[in-house]
Structure formats: C-alpha cells, structure tokens
Amino acid sequence: MKSIGLLGASLLDWLEAVGRAGIFLVQSIFRLPVRFKESVNLLVKQLYSVGVLSLVIIIVSGAFIGMVLSLQGYSILAKFGSEEAVGQLLALSLLRELSPVVTALLFAGRAGSSLTAEIGLMKATEQLSSFEMMGVDPLRRVIAPRFIAGVICLPILSLIFSASGILGGHLVSVEWLGVYDGAFWSSMQQSVYFDTDILNGLIKALCFSVVVTWIAVYQGYECVPTSEGIGKATTRTVVLGSLAILALDFVLTAAMFGDF
Amino acid sequence: MRSKRSELMVGCFIVLGVAALVYLAVQVSGLAFSSKKDTYQVVARFDDIAGLTSRAKVSIAGVAVGNVESITFDKDLYMALVTMNIDSDVNNIPTDSSIAVLTSGLLGEKYLGISIGADDEMLKNGSEIYDTQSALVLETLISQFLFKGGDSEK
C-alpha cells in the first residue's frame, strides 16, 4: 500500500515538473523581446555561440561517420558484388537516421551543456534576479533568444552533417576503394527522395532541436545556483537530452518510415 | 567590431546550411530544378513487374531516357499498367519496340529497358508498347530449370 502511495506521489511530482517545464517553454516562446533590432542582435549573438561554434565538431564528425559507413558498407556489399550500392547505403542511413540523431547528441553535449552552464552561472551570479529587479523579464531577455537560436541551429547543423558525411563517404568509396563515381551517385539518386528522406530527416532534426534546447535552458534556469548545482544541471542536460533524442527518434522513425 | 564579426560568421553559417540543403537535394536525391523537362507519356502492360517502383529509370541502350510515372493494376486484364515519361527529344522510338523489366546487377534496382523495333511509325504521347517482357522472377527461373532438367533425363 505504502509503495503504491509512493509511486503515486513520485508520479505527481514528475507530472508537476513536466507541467512547470511546459509552462516555461510556452512563456519563453511567447515573450520574445519587444524591440525588433534588439531581438535580432540577441539572436545573432546566440546563433554565433550555439551554431557557428558547433560547426567544427559537426563537420569533422560527419566526415568521419561517412567514411566509416562507406568502409563498413563496402566490405559487406562487395561480397554480393554490388559495391555501387554503397552510395545508397551511405545516403539513406545518413539522411534518415544518423545525421539528425548524431547531430542532436553532439549538440546536446556541445551547445546544450554550455547553454545550461551559462544560464546557471547567470542565475548563480544573480544576473537573472538583476534583470527581474530592473523590470526586465529574464525569460524574454535571456531564455527566449537562446531557445530560438537552438531550435534554428540544429536542423542547419544536421544538413551540414549530412553533406559532410556524404563527401567523406565519397572520398573513401570512390577515391580510395575505387567504386565507380557515376554508379555511386546514381545509386544514391535513385533511392533517395527529397520529401521522404531529406525532409523527414529535417523534421526529425527540428523535433530534436526543440526538445534538447528546451531541456538545456530549463535545466539552467531551474538549477540550484551553486557550482555543484550547475555541474549537476549540466550533466542532467546531456543525460536527459540524449535519452529524449533516442526515445523520440524511435517514435518518429516508426511514424515516418514504419509503414513498409 | 566583435559583433560585426559574429554577424558575418552567422551569415556564413546560414549560407553553409542552405548550400548543404541544395547540395543534398540536387546531388544526393537527384531533385532536378528543371524537372519540368518536356516529356511525353507512354504506357505498357506487364504480366509481372516484380518490385519495379515509380521513378525507376527507363533506358534505351543503357542510357536513361525517362522514368516511371505510376504503376497501377489493370483490373480487366489482370496486368500491371505502367505509365512512363519519356524525354520528348527522344521522339524516334518505333511502335513495335519491346520493353522489359530489368535488374541492375544481381541485387540492384529494377528498371525498364526498351529494345528498338523496325516500324516506321514512332511512339507519341499516349501510345502503348505492346511487346512487353516481364521481370525475371528467381523462383520461376529455378522451377523452370528443374522442370527442364527432369525433361532431359527422360
């Protein structure tokens, strides 16, 4: 009996936390900075720190993942004499699955954790209170631009990841393993559809970006404002973010590509 | 000065993102922006198309000259009705040409191949190719082989 009560209580706690986070999300979206020029400036600043600074890790990881995929795919496909299909394998696995998921995971680690830490530090140094004292809503001034920048950046990064992965895969399979260039591209072009593959991948990336950025800014905003609390919140961002990405990926994949 | 630089970098970032999208669309998915290339439609009925899909290529002598627009089931004849688009500059395909469902490689994609006939009349929009050759289905092939093998033993 007692354990059921405990379960119920923890469920209620959990629901309350989800509700609070949901209200927080809505508030930070609908309280955009009022003045246009100021909001653009804030957004550009955040796009720079969230997007541009994540570029290197995305391009490099994308290229390496493309190269590994080609290498692995080639050695298996060569047994069936259809090495050309490596292009198809590479493009489909990147576009549908790997680039949204891996980009989102890297994003949670690189940009998400730094968002949490930055907001947590602003809370610890009373900068958030300070905004409030000046009659400026910190959700509007601090959280909203970061959230929007995160949501914009992840799909763009995912596209760049795909392109970089395909170029890396092309390098390995065509330049190195000697797959015929034309066959590499044509097998790719025949099996990749713009709407089902590229757009669905983009939609996935967009869903991940909302969830990861949401978790990151919320954890920063709600963290215990001590160095230990910020550390814990940062860890939670990465752990919760990664879990959410993988779980959501399953749901989205089932919805998008499930009806074979 | 600092903010100018970050604006520039953000600009580059967004341009890079758009470039990646265009690259993926054109090079990877083969989305042609001039996809409204002039084509004319030709139909053909097959007994068995075995895994041919729409957008599969239609080729003559191995060169793609068009693609499959749609595949439907012809209820009256119990056959597959394939509608394909042929580039309009390839306007000299004789009406008695034959068309076959082929496979690229052992496990590759299915595509249509047209073998040129000898008629003076050419295919035009809405014509039908009557001489069709179904896909080779592996199971049928094996059973034929077994059947023939049994025959020769007699």
Add this chain to the structure above:
Amino acid sequence: MSVVDAYIKVQNVSFSRGERSIYENVSLTIPRGKITAVMGPSGTGKTTLLRLIAAQLAPDSGKILVDGQDVHALSRSELYKVRKKMGMLFQSGALFSDMTVAENIAFPMEEHTKYDAKKIADIVADKLYSVGLRGAVNLMPSELSGGMARRVALARAIALDPELVMYDEPFTGQDPISKGVLVKLIRQLNDSAHITSVLVSHDVEESLSIADHVCILAGGRVIAEGSADEIRASDDPEVKQFLNGEPDGPVPFHYPEEDVSGRVAL
C-alpha cells in the same frame, strides 16, 4: 524609534522556506530619505527581506507596503513599474557578463526610457563619474576588481534615478579602502539624490557609521530597531552579543542538536 514618514512598511510578515521558518510575524519600517541598515547574523534571511520587498519572493502571510502600495497584490506589469523605482546592488554585483561596463549601465535606460543614444551615453558617463570609474567605460566585467565591479553595479542601480536603493551585503569581501569608498558613496548618493537606502549587512562598524536607522534581525524576528546611537546604547544581551562579536551568549555557539542520544548510539 518614532518614524514619521515610512517609505516601506513591513507588516506582520511570515516567511518560510520549505520546513524552515525564516520570519515569524516580522514588522519593521524603513523611513523615507534615510539610510536604514538591516543587520543580523548570517543565515537570518536578510537578503530574503530585500527579495520580499522587491516581490521576487512572496510572504506566507502579512503585507509589505512600498510607497503605500502592497507590492504582492500588484499585477505583473504594475510590479515591473514599481521595480523601476527600485535599484538593487546585489552581493556579487551581478553585472551582465556579456556586456561592457557602459552597456551594463545603459541597459536599464535602454529598456525603460526613450532617451537617444547621445543622452544615454551622457548619463552613463555621469553615473560612472559619480562612482569614480569614468576610465572604465569600455572594460568588460571580468576585467574589473571586486570593488570596482560593485561600484559599477552601483552606478547601474542608480541609472534610472530610483527612489529606493537596496544594498545586499555591499561590504562583504572588500578591502578596507573599498569599504571606505562604498560607505562614502552610499552616504553621498543618499544625501544628494534624496534616495531611500536599505542596507543589509553584518559588518557592524561600517553599517552603524552611515545608518540613520538600524534594525537587527535574529532568529526570525526583530530584536532591536532604532537609531545607530540607540542601538549602540542598547543593553539587550542579544544585541550586545552581535555588536561586540562575542562567541557565546543568547545566540548559542553550538548548533542545536535534535536528538543527542540517537547520535551517540550511532
């Protein structure tokens, strides 16, 4: 003790954080145009008092009137309007780390006034001059020393010419010279601009030296209220212990233990 014109009235306020009660039925007044020092040992919720006045926290019961308005009964936008009349100097300075000194001071004006850039720059220079840091205009907060950061934060707190400035532990962690500078600045600002100042601190000497009115909080209640001289002359044992820094007295040296026998058994 007789206060004619109260700017802030705290009436029977109780506040608790979780299980821990911080205030029980606290009432105090902060006179207009004077410097009021709220003192007390660490952990008695002096900063909490400032946050209650600014309505960043809501009391469990009781009312806080700021210039006659019950701040906890206001709507969000009305509250933000009242807050424009308040300046607050946070313990850590709380300068926005991604803006320069000038941008920090200009920020409240950019948010709340329609001044053009020229006028804002003039006011920024003026405020920086009044805290003696005119040369630091283009530095980033990370390049400032602790004392300088607090002075810049002070300049920012007074940028909108508020009626009330609250100082949260302004002297903590400052060297004697910075302390002296801050004491002088707080006095100067209060007198020249007719600001009401509330100072939360446990630095007895500095606080008593500038305060017109002193409240001492301990154990969730006000143990003494009056002018600096009255407080000095008080013979209340708790007040004496606090002022003289005696290790043992009414405020026990030992942290209360719940159940000694249980602990020994472990």
